[in-house]
Amino acid sequence: MFRLFPILIVLCFVSPIAGMAKVVDESEIDQQVREVAKMLRCTVCQTENIWESNAPLAHQMREAIRERVMQGQSAEEIQAYFHSRYGNYIMMEPPKQGINWLIWLAPFLLLFGGGALLWREVKGWVTKTPAPQPLPTLDQTSRRRIERELHENQ
Numbered sequence: 001m002f003r004l005f006p007i008l009i010v011l012c013f014v015s016p017i018a019g020m021a022k023v024v025d026e027s028e029i030d031q032q033v034r035e036v037a038k039m040l041r042c043t044v045c046q047t048e049n050i051w052e053s054n055a056p057l058a059h060q061m062r063e064a065i066r067e068r069v070m071q072g073q074s075a076e077e078i079q080a081y082f083h084s085r086y087g088n089y090i091m092m093e094p095p096k097q098g099i100n101w102l103i104w105l106a107p108f109l110l111l112f113g114g115g116a117l118l119w120r121e122v123k124g125w126v127t128k129t130p131a132p133q134p135l136p137t138l139d140q141t142s143r144r145r146i147e148r149e150l151h152e153n154q
Contacts (some may be wrong), residue, residue: 032069036078041084041092049092 036114037051050062061082068078082090094100138146 029069032075033062035064036069036075037067039075039079039092040065040082041087041090043090104154 042053042058045053049060
């Protein structure tokens with residue numbers, strides 16, 4: 001009985017190490033699939049990448065990516081494959097070329113334009129505000145009338 005105890009301890013430490021080689025290979029493939037899938041848009045959900053989407057088409061696309069990764073294709077080759085089938089829309093980040101520059105620059109242009117418009121309007125409000133003028137003084141007839149009305153109401 002005591003002779004089996006050291007053997008059991010050795011087996012407990014050796015068996016997880018032997019199984020880790022396979023897990024490391026799977027996690028590398030999963031990591032590559034995840035990196036590629038996060039760059040591609042789900043055509044069903046339209047606002048999610050295919051890694052986060054639960055749509056059946058996204059699941060099929062993840063499996064296609066996994067097959068291509070296992071065949072040894074690079075991320076660029078896989079993206080080129082999906083780009084050839086679905087066009088620019090499939091990319092989560094549109095390419096920075098042609099009319100797509102407008103997509104990248106429009107938020108900054110709108111922010112700058114809105115800031116300039118706001119600055120102009122506020123500056124106009126400040127310069128148009130007239131200085132406060134003193135109240136006109138009451139003449140004697142108005143003063144007597146006010147005093148008379150105050151005495152009548154008491």
